[in-house]
Amino acid sequence: MRYLSLQWKNVVLQTIFGSFASHVARVLV
Structure with missing residues (x-):
């Protein structure tokens, strides 16, 4: 258990x- x-x-x-990493990557790029 x-x-x-x-x-x-x-x-x-x-x-x-x-999801957080992808969001940060989107903002940086």
């Missing part, structure tokens, strides 16, 4: 960071 929760958090963080 704990591993699943950790994996879920990792996926959420990756999604948020990915």
